[in-house]
Amino acid sequence: MSPSKREGAPLATGPxxxxxxxxxxxxxxxxxxxxxxxxxxxxxxxxxxQLLRLLIDRKNVDGRxxxxxxxxxxxxxxxxxxxxxxxxxxxxxxxxxDSFDYVILSQTLQATRHPKQVxxxxxxxxxxxxxxxxxxxxxxxxxxxxIWGRMPVTPSLPASWYDTTNIHLCTIRDFVDLCDExxxxxxxxxxxxxxxxxxxxxxxxxxxxxFGAQAIFLLRRRGS
Numbered sequence: 001m002s003p004s005k006r007e008g009a010p011l012a013t014g015p016x017x018x019x020x021x022x023x024x025x026x027x028x029x030x031x032x033x034x035x036x037x038x039x040x041x042x043x044x045x046x047x048x049x050q051l052l053r054l055l056i057d058r059k060n061v062d063g064r065x066x067x068x069x070x071x072x073x074x075x076x077x078x079x080x081x082x083x084x085x086x087x088x089x090x091x092x093x094x095x096x097x098d099s100f101d102y103v104i105l106s107q108t109l110q111a112t113r114h115p116k117q118v119x120x121x122x123x124x125x126x127x128x129x130x131x132x133x134x135x136x137x138x139x140x141x142x143x144x145x146x147i148w149g150r151m152p153v154t155p156s157l158p159a160s161w162y163d164t165t166n167i168h169l170c171t172i173r174d175f176v177d178l179c180d181e182x183x184x185x186x187x188x189x190x191x192x193x194x195x196x197x198x199x200x201x202x203x204x205x206x207x208x209x210x211f212g213a214q215a216i217f218l219l220r221r222r223g224s
Contacts, residue, residue: 026196027132027216028054031104034130034188034218035059039101042066042125044088045108049076052083064100066091089113092121104130107214110169119182123221128187132216135191135209136169172208172215179219188218 028051035041038060043052046065049072055061065083067073076083088105089112103126105118110133112118122129170178172191179186191199191212199212208215 024054025050026192027106027214030190030192030216031055031106031130031132032058034128034216035061035102038062040099042095042100042103043083044092044103044105044122045111046076046081046083047072049079049081049083051104051106052076052081053079056081061102088118088121092118092125095121095125097124098127100126102126102128102130106130106132107134109133109175110136115170116178116182119178119184123182123184123219127220129184129219130216131175131219132214133170133172133175134214135172135212172212173205175215175217176205179217183222184217184219185222186217187220189215191215 031051032054035055036059039062041052041055041061041063043049043055043063043065046052046067047069049065052063052065056063063082065076065081066086066088067076067083068085068087070085073083073085088108103122105122109115109118109131119129119131122131176186178184191203191208192214193199193211194213199208203211
């Protein structure tokens, strides 16, 4: 999440991946479907490398990662992954334009200090960008604020307000607006409910904003 640790997400049962847990996050499965076979991938905020390992195993990608936490880097390297220590807010500027086929930012944008700048770098570095974001407009979060007057705590965002790394909270609708501001063309978008199942594909944005616990976007630079 900071370009390092991500708060929890619903899990789906899947095959073991070389020492990782047997559960695979539903958003990771969807991201793997968006990535082409044999492509060159940069996972920003790669955590302990579970998504990167999944992409290498399932899509035979040339996968690299950048991760803020030393523990995450060590865990990734221990699993044979090419991950370096770095900060999305400062280090993405050093990557050349179009140096990857896909740049992935999974459940991390809301923990960066400069989300718009990070988005612009993702779209510059990769021919495609895949971004997943938790939705702070989900009905459970709204109810906790309205009824109990407390900052929301949900299964997908379990940290209390004083212990969260999320510093720029947004809704699905907010992220769509950010795509417009950064010149991102939406190739595909999927919203997941709190149990990890897909929200109705042809639903309007307000429906996604109310019932989607998170959303995943496949993007590219407009006009590219």
